[in-house]
Amino acid sequence: MLDVTPIPAFSDNYIWCLTRGGETDAVVVDPGDANAVLAALSERGLQLAGVIITHHHFDHTGGLDGLLAHRQVPVWGPVNPAITQISERLVGGDHVEILGIDWSIIEVPGHTLDHIAFFAEIEGQPPCLLCGDTLFAGGCGRVFEGDPAMMLDSLRKLAALPADTQVFCAHEYTMANLAFAAAVEPDNAALQARIAHDQGLRDANRPTVPSTLSLELDTNPFLRCEQASVISRIREENRAQGDDPVSVFAAVRGWKDNF
Template identity: 45%
Template sequence: MLWRLLSIFKHNVGHMTFIPLPAFNDNYIWVTQATSQQTIWAVDPGDAKVVIEYCQSQQLKLAGILVTHHHKDHTGGVAELTQLYQCPVYGPASLAPQLVTHPVQQGDEVSVADNMFLVLETPGHTLDHLCYFAEPQDSKPLLLCGDTLFRGGCGRLFEGTPAQMLSAMTKLRSLPADTLVFGTHEYTLANYRFAVAIDPNNTKLVEAIEEAESLREEGTPTLPSTIALEIETNPFMRFDRKEVVEGAAKLLKEDMALDAVNSFAQIRRAKDGF
């Protein structure tokens, strides 16, 4: 299976290892393991089979699950996995008690593979969306961000408002620049096609596109990203840059928005119709 090939793309972050297990068409189920343990945690396991096969092949046991939001491609495997491994599930209160055994909210902490992850509420894509942020002593900071933040993009506003997603982007933009960003979809090249259409003079973006294209040609995931890269290249983190808003307005054939919320909404509408 494809995941057997992609599982070689391990990201060693201090004493933790992150592996992207592909699922469906473009999802990544991130699994993380402490080097001293024979157990893993899974983030947003939409497909139980992918995680079970990985555990069996590596002789590992699933110790816990983190869920970022309720969409089925992020939760579809949870019930089967908890039945098999009897492990705790941390996530939005909206999924408790059916799927989530330990509901969490802004400011709570979860211990995952010997690291403490801070819960950040980031409504926008969905109203119940959570991210998980850690600052290990032996590595760069880590962000497990589900569908809130992608490389070069952000999640569609299925339930939340532009103001809520703007708040989420502002919150994530304030994290340390070297934070590793583990999103859950391989949307990078499509996101960059839109980004360069409204921000064509961004040299950092052009460089990022070239790098991402090279990675995909090699069959390599374009993730994780970093907060620094997103601030430089992601139009949804550049909502306060005049050239980005102006580019979105031109694409929509509208006047340029003059305040932050409407500027963000304009960029989002331009992406939705791109």
């Protein structure tokens, strides 16, 4: 059994904390803030056993020096020499054992060029995807370093994973993402149900993450660029250069950037 629980950081980051049922070794994902991690581990009686990094942004890596000063542990992450603290550099197709679980590495450039995702199938529970700032609950990361075709290709790799995969992204952006999704697909009933459900979670001060890949496929406009409803809405808005998926994706992303 793998337990994945959030350590909130900054205003809307989640640093995911991975443990095996009942054990005290903890691996944290994208620690932007060392103090938030150390306080949470101490409170939960856990000890740091490793760090997973998805990409170079400082709100995902800024806690590395503080954590490594506390305890020398392996740091798994992308082949980006700028992140000097990484001890095990991983590329797409690699497999790495973390907490006794086999994780496969998926290259997902677009938000940044170095972005990777970690995916594991675990006996007795749904598969787990650690996707940083690539796929969000109800949205996707901004395309800072790549281009729309690259980002869409990365999202398609994630969309092809098993439908029951739990999607652990790095930010609580869900309600803003879903408000935008509703502008793109006002008649999507699954989306309206999700907005009501997730608003209830936020009202109770609970995370909306993880979501599931099947829910994303039904409600996330960035995974729905081949749906007639999205294509026609983008056409109505006069936003797309064409009806092909890359043009539609670029139009949806551009619309969201200014929403």
